[in-house]
Amino acid sequence: MITRKVRKWEKLPGKNTFCCDGRVMMARQKGVFYLTLFLIAGTCALFFAFECPYLAVHLCPAIPVFAALLFVFVMAMLLRTSFSDPGVLPRALPEEATFIEMEIEAANGNVPAGQRPPPRIRNVQINNQIVKLKYCYTCKIFRPPRASHCSICDNCVDRFDHHCPWVGNCVGKRNYRYFYLFTLSLSLLTIYIFTFDIVHVVMRKYPLTVLEVLVCFFTLWSVVGLTGFHTYLISLNQTTNEDIKGSWSGKNRGQNPYSHKNIIKNCCEVLCGPTYPSVLDRRGLLQEDSTLVSSSNPVPQTTVSAHKHTHMHRHTHKTTAPLIPNEHTPDDAKPSIASSAEKSASPKEEHPAAMKFPPLASPETDAETSIAKERAH
Ligand SMILES: [Zn+2]
Numbered sequence: 346m347i348t349r350k351v352r353k354w355e356k357l358p359g360k361n362t363f364c365c366d367g368r369v370m371m372a373r374q375k376g377v378f379y380l381t382l383f384l385i386a387g388t389c390a391l392f393f394a395f396e397c398p399y400l401a402v403h404l405c406p407a408i409p410v411f412a413a414l415l416f417v418f419v420m421a422m423l424l425r426t427s428f429s430d431p432g433v434l435p436r437a438l439p440e441e442a443t444f445i446e447m448e449i450e451a452a453n454g455n456v457p458a459g460q461r462p463p464p465r466i467r468n469v470q471i472n473n474q475i476v477k478l479k480y481c482y483t484c485k486i487f488r489p490p491r492a493s494h495c496s497i498c499d500n501c502v503d504r505f506d507h508h509c510p511w512v513g514n515c516v517g518k519r520n521y522r523y524f525y526l527f528t529l530s531l532s533l534l535t536i537y538i539f540t541f542d543i544v545h546v547v548m549r550k551y552p553l554t555v556l557e558v559l560v561c562f563f564t565l566w567s568v569v570g571l572t573g574f575h576t577y578l579i580s581l582n583q584t585t586n587e588d589i590k591g592s593w594s595g596k597n598r599g600q601n602p603y604s605h606k607n608i609i610k611n612c613c614e615v616l617c618g619p620t621y622p623s624v625l626d627r628r629g630l631l632q633e634d635s636t637l638v639s640s641s642n643p644v645p646q647t648t649v650s651a652h653k654h655t656h657m658h659r660h661t662h663k664t665t666a667p668l669i670p671n672e673h674t675p676d677d678a679k680p681s682i683a684s685s686a687e688k689s690a691s692p693k694e695e696h697p698a699a700m701k702f703p704p705l706a707s708p709e710t711d712a713e714t715s716i717a718k719e720r721a722h
């Protein structure tokens with residue numbers, strides 16, 4: 346038997362790509378991300394090559410220096426957003442998934458044939474609002490408040506905002522503030538280049554600048570508009586996902602239970618609040634046993650059954666279904682949840698077999714939290 350050391354990122358089931366031995370994590374589709382890099386770097390290169398020499402001599406030497414600093418900041422924020430774990434939640438292990446299925450079936454009782462089983466939902470109370478936690482059929486967990494499943498990356502992401510193809514990653518709990526700083530600084534950079542392009546055109550009537558002015562002009566509307574939209578969301582402590590679904594709008598909907606009802610407090614929480622560690626432990630080591638077998642019997646049965654046995658043994662004390670708490674999970678729901686979450690994230694628990702387990706149903710793309718407060722009927 347040969348024992349090979351495998352990093353956990355190599356066995357993660359989502360549709361992500363990893364570089365630098367798991368340190369860099371992105372979505373698989375990266376074409377638009379390369380376009381973003383090209384557009385930013387290309388526009389800045391033209392600015393530095395054709396406008397800056399003239400403006401530095403005839404107007405102010407600080408113009409290229411400030412543009413360079415802003416460019417470095419924009420790129421740093423972009424790469425920080427793109428290359429990080431957005432807050433992916435680990436999937437349930439096969440035994441945990443089996444347990445939760447049993448628990449749900451026991452709770453629902455016998456559903457008569459031909460009738461739809463009740464939706465898999467758990468209610469928790471957050472700031473006097475009842476919030477639904479939906480079951481993810483792909484990850485086999487009840488999603489924590491504000492989490493949602495990204496169909497592109499095939500992961501549940503905590504405080505899911507949206508999947509952004511421009512940055513080539515999901516935007517969630519762990520990279521939202523960098524995404525916002527990226528859009529904000531890119532807006533400033535675009536306005537800066539656009540303004541000095543106009544100045545250059547007026548001073549010199551340089552034909553290439555006209556092309557740059559046009560690119561900047563069209564970028565300006567979209568990037569500044571996006572920054573404005575996210576500033577509005579941050580002031581309400583709302584995610585794009587919640588805004589699109591109208592989770593907290595409409596007369597039958599409750600108020601946003603995560604909002605502090607104060608713009609400054611909301612901005613401070615989103616932009617200056619604590620940073621959260623990744624629960625994936627991407628660079629943690631897994632022990633993978635592989636027996637040398639002939640091609641006619643490619644599955645090492647003894648190894649698989651041995652693993653199953655150790656897993657079953659470990660879970661005999663288990664009392665609840667896998668649920669992962671976040672800072673919004675009410676305290677009374679946490680103790681039972683925390684133990685299973687710890688197990689899911691613990692290096693010893695993650696196992697290659699968990700990744701091969703097929704989903705029960707197609708990935709659920711919508712929905713996590715929504716208010717279950719009594720509707721005025
Ligand atoms: Zn999921």
Ligand SMILES: [Zn+2]
Pocket residue numbers: 372495496497498499507508509514515516
């Ligand atoms: Zn995604």
